[in-house]
Amino acid sequence: MIFKIEKKIPNSLGRAGVLQTPHGEIKTPAFATVGTKGTVKALTPREVKETGSQVVLANTYHLYLQPGEKIVKKAGGLHKFMNWSGPIITDSGGFQVFSLGAAYGERISKISKTGVSLDEEIVEKIEGEKVPIRSKKLLQAKDKLAVIDEDGVTFKNPINGDKHRFTPETSMEIQRALGTDIIFAFDECTSPHADIEYQREAMERTHRWAERCIIAHKNRGEGKIKRFAKSILRIEEEKIQEQFLFGIVQGGRFEELRKISAQKIAGMDFQGFGIGGSFDKEDIDKALTWINTILPEEKPRHLLGIGEPLDIISGIENGADLFDCVMPTRIARNGTLLTRFGKINIENRKFAQDLTPIEEGCLCYSCQNFTKCYLSHLFRAKEILACTLASIHNLYFTNNLFKQARESILQGTYSKFKEEFKRKYKK
RNA sequence: GCGUCGGUCGUAUAGUGGCAAUUACACCACGCUGUAAACGUGGCGCCCUCUGGGCUACGGGGGUUCGAGUCCCUCCCGACGCA
Numbered sequence: 001m002i003f004k005i006e007k008k009i010p011n012s013l014g015r016a017g018v019l020q021t022p023h024g025e026i027k028t029p030a031f032a033t034v035g036t037k038g039t040v041k042a043l044t045p046r047e048v049k050e051t052g053s054q055v056v057l058a059n060t061y062h063l064y065l066q067p068g069e070k071i072v073k074k075a076g077g078l079h080k081f082m083n084w085s086g087p088i089i090t091d092s093g094g095f096q097v098f099s100l101g102a103a104y105g106e107r108i109s110k111i112s113k114t115g116v117s118l119d120e121e122i123v124e125k126i127e128g129e130k131v132p133i134r135s136k137k138l139l140q141a142k143d144k145l146a147v148i149d150e151d152g153v154t155f156k157n158p159i160n161g162d163k164h165r166f167t168p169e170t171s172m173e174i175q176r177a178l179g180t181d182i183i184f185a186f187d188e189c190t191s192p193h194a195d196i197e198y199q200r201e202a203m204e205r206t207h208r209w210a211e212r213c214i215i216a217h218k219n220r221g222e223g224k225i226k227r228f229a230k231s232i233l234r235i236e237e238e239k240i241q242e243q244f245l246f247g248i249v250q251g252g253r254f255e256e257l258r259k260i261s262a263q264k265i266a267g268m269d270f271q272g273f274g275i276g277g278s279f280d281k282e283d284i285d286k287a288l289t290w291i292n293t294i295l296p297e298e299k300p301r302h303l304l305g306i307g308e309p310l311d312i313i314s315g316i317e318n319g320a321d322l323f324d325c326v327m328p329t330r331i332a333r334n335g336t337l338l339t340r341f342g343k344i345n346i347e348n349r350k351f352a353q354d355l356t357p358i359e360e361g362c363l364c365y366s367c368q369n370f371t372k373c374y375l376s377h378l379f380r381a382k383e384i385l386a387c388t389l390a391s392i393h394n395l396y397f398t399n400n401l402f403k404q405a406r407e408s409i410l411q412g413t414y415s416k417f418k419e420e421f422k423r424k425y426k427k
Numbered sequence: 428g429c430g431u432c433g434g435u436c437g438u439a440u441a442g443u444g445g446c447a448a449u450u451a452c453a454c455c456a457c458g459c460u461g462u463a464a465a466c467g468u469g470g471c472g473c474c475c476u477c478u479g480g481g482c483u484a485c486g487g488g489g490g491u492u493c494g495a496g497u498c499c500c501u502c503c504c505g506a507c508g509c510a
Contacts (some may be wrong), residue, residue, distance in 0.1 A: 032461090034461080034462070036461095036462050037462085041462085041464095041465080042465075057461070059461080059462080062462080089461095091461045092461090094461075095461045095462090096461095096462095096463095098461090099461090099462080099463075100463075104463080107458095107467085107468085109459075109460065110460070110461085111460055145463080158463045159463080184461080187461095189461070248461090274461075276461065277461095279460090281460095284460095302461085303461090304460095304461040305460055305461035306460055306461085307460055307461095308460060311460075323460095323461095324460095324461060325460050325461080326459090326460070326461080326462045326464085327459070327460050328460095329462085330459065330460090330462065330464060330465095330466080331458095331459060331460095332465095333464075333465045333466075334458090334459065334464080334465075334466060334467085335465090336458090336459080345456085345457080347455095347456095348455090348456080349454090349455075349456095379465090382465075383465095384465075386465075387465050390465095
């Protein structure tokens with residue numbers, strides 16, 4: 001048993017627990033700080049730790065391209081390579097099927113926007129004209145950097161155009177070489193604009209890939225080491241086996257598909273689950289309800305790529321244990337800071353002479369030692385420290401949000417905590 | 428004093444008869460949800476009934492022209508050269 005539930009939120013799917021990994025425990029609900037290329041941008045591991053991060057999420061595809069998993073393995077695995085001694089999760093490369101595929105060259109997010117109909121949103125300007133995405137797809141499909149077939153995905157390296165092939169098996173092999181604690185099955189993250197027929201097709205393919213990931217994961221090391229050698233190397237083998245494989249539920253924004261997918265993935269031999277794909281902004285919590293009433297309660301669930309404060313609050317309530325998101329660190333580097341009253345853009349004129357900390361009462365290093373005025377100056381001067389201090393604050397804020405949520409679950413006061421947060425936090 | 432070149436949005440630039448006028452930076456605002464991201468988008472003379480219209484503008488003044496940042500005259504300013 002890798003996951004222990006400590007307490008549940010009454011009348012909901014939410015819970016607080018502890019997830020045991022080979023590199024220590026994760027107190028859930030928890031945020032996995034994103035360090036795609038084996039580094040949380042702008043921060044040293046020590047700083048990451050000081051923001052309260054328990055676990056880091058890196059990316060298989062990026063590390064495979066650069067520096068290559070073989071080098072990471074030679075360096076002693078990703079933990080040693082990046083000097084992060086806590087747990088590490090790797091995404092399988094499945095998100096890049098979307099970001100370099102359907103999303104490439106479009107201005108779309110995996111979250112479709114509230115109050116905007118699908119048709120409206122997908123109409124964008126091309127060469128000064130408004131063209132629906134349908135015709136755009138035809139125009140640009142050949143230029144995408146990810147092309148999917150039944151067996152896997154062919155990627156073009158965005159840096160130099162090199163072609164690379166990912167299959168469920170290669171993703172498993174690379175993640176094994178990276179030596180991370182939790183690995184994800186290779187899946188296809190679909191576009192929120194895909195219709196139900198395509199979502200179904202992609203979902204079914206993802207299910208077939210999930211089966212192949214399980215087989216590849218079980219057979220890891222097979223074929224390379226002969227039977228007699230294996231018995232000699234038994235200890236090594238056992239070490240390798242301490243890597244948890246999570247399957248990913250897909251199905252986009254369609255209830256029918258989400259339920260089918262949850263059922264299907266729940267029935268496979270995974271140690272935990274990822275909830276992936278695209279969502280309607282308004283319906284994330286609904287989708288989680290469809291899924292999490294089906295997924296077995298005793299296994300951990302990771303809501304992939306979600307990290308807006310309000311989404312975290314409802315995600316926790318709806319039974320997600322782990323989250324990860326580039327948002328806190330990305331918007332930090334772009335000058336947006338999280339506060340309990342909402343986001344602020346530190347580059348706005350009004351902060352240039354503001355001698356108060358980012359957030360009164362915040363205990364992060366940045367708030368304890370610097371003013372908005374100084375942060376504003378750093379951003380305007382394009383100083384590298386701007387990214388660091390802003391990232392520290394946003395990560396601290398996010399981790400602290402999880403910490404407070406967890407404590408309130410343990411104390412049985414989650415709904416009060418939620419209401420209070422939602423009352424203050426303005427989008 | 429003579430000669431040459433030059434004076435265009437905060438700065439630096441493009442523009443040699445149809446121009447509210449290029450580009451960059453700066454400035455202003457917004458966006459970013461399993462990282463193509465220290466990035467991207469929009470705005471940046473004034474006004475309005477704002478998928479459009481009006482006014483004022485390329486050192487000052489005058490002129491040629493249907494039309495001038497662009498051509499001519501003159502003045503002012505700057506750089507360089509010669510006295």
